[in-house]
Amino acid sequence: MANRTDPAAKSIRGTNPQNLVEKIVRSKIYQNTYWKEQCFGLTAETLVDKAMELDHIGGTYGGNRKPTPFMCLVMKMLQIQPEKDIVVEFIKNDDYKYVRVLGAFYLRLTGIDSDIYRYLEPLYNDYRKVRRKSPDGNFMLTHVDEVIDELLTRDYSCDIALPRIKKRWTLESLGVLDARKSVLEDDFEEEEEKDEMEQDGLEEEVAHEKDYYRARSPARERERDWRRDSHRHRDRDYDRDRDYDRERGRGRDRERDRDRDRDRDRDRYRLREEKEYGYERERDREREGRERDRRDRERGRRRSRSRSRSRERKRHGRSSMSPRRHEAEDGNAPEESKKKGKKEKKEKKEKKDDGTDHPDPEIAEANRIRASLGLKPLKL
């Protein structure tokens, strides 16, 4: 039958290799048209041809949890179990990035720990774009190195639970692997020096940085300024910003990694990207960061006073979202959005406060969960 594993295949982690994929997802794959039409009787060679035709990765999507062709090919590889050499060839090939990702994924599922680190870490240097199908059916942009990072650090990807592998330092202490040598160690050292000097104060740093990074692109400088500010503001507001960034695909860590990995060509490319996304937002965020600093200091002083709290609440009651949003659209963009950002943040913070300190503990608990999921509090 088409769905049976090759009887000559070895068992992986003590079980039929196809069982690495959960039962429900597996059934979805077997019922999928792509699987039935294209993946019938595939061998290692013909599988390569199919893999070259891939143009996106992803897990299951849509209301029916339809699997992507990527997943079907992963399943096929698990079924036929190609040799390790073939898989390594998949990974080493440079021309077809989706073949590379497919090979990396299969190796992550079936390989031994040291092999996984050894073969997947060089792929961190591959920064090509990759199209990813999100669970609601739309496409998202990601990069090969991001996918590899997900494979090496998370334990769930593309709707397949990845087997547990030992941590890198465990393997290093066993002597199986060498310590990780990043290709961009020089950049690391520059970053460290810069971090050390952060404690000395803002103006000094700005002057120093302007000297130090004169050669860098303005976009990068701006990002660094922003990142420097965000180091300082570890409060709830910052978490919200971070989530917002992550949504837009630019978490702080990812930003840092992506910065390190880029050379000049990529810089130019990113400037173009950033123009699309509106780098004015970064400028605003910088300003907002400094605003927030000032505001936090004020708020800290006032927090214990009940009178000020009622004053804040009154302000919250009077202000409303939509007129201000209209305001922000016309007129001076930076100033208005700065003001709007300040007021929005204050409002959001107050709303959160109001939600989670409800006298009824059940409602307070429910509001806490809702806040952690990013939902508005309960309307009572």
Place this chain on the structure above:
Amino acid sequence: MIEVVLNDRLGKKVRVKCNDDDTIGDLKKLVAAQTGTRADKIRIQKWYTVYKDHITLKDYEIHDELIEFSSIGMVIVVYVGGHGV
């Protein structure tokens, strides 16, 4: 605020407080927070009508009702209205 009770045919019973303008996607997240399954593995349906993620509870006219759902492995299915399955 409405309270929706989702009843898994395999023994999971979950009471979720939510607003009527929450979407089904939000409801799934809340259910996931309480049951521990992943939100994208939950399917909520009423008597073979699968509820879509982007529509609000108010539009589906889900009020304070006892909802029955069953799970097939990791899929939680909601039958609204208790019409008996």
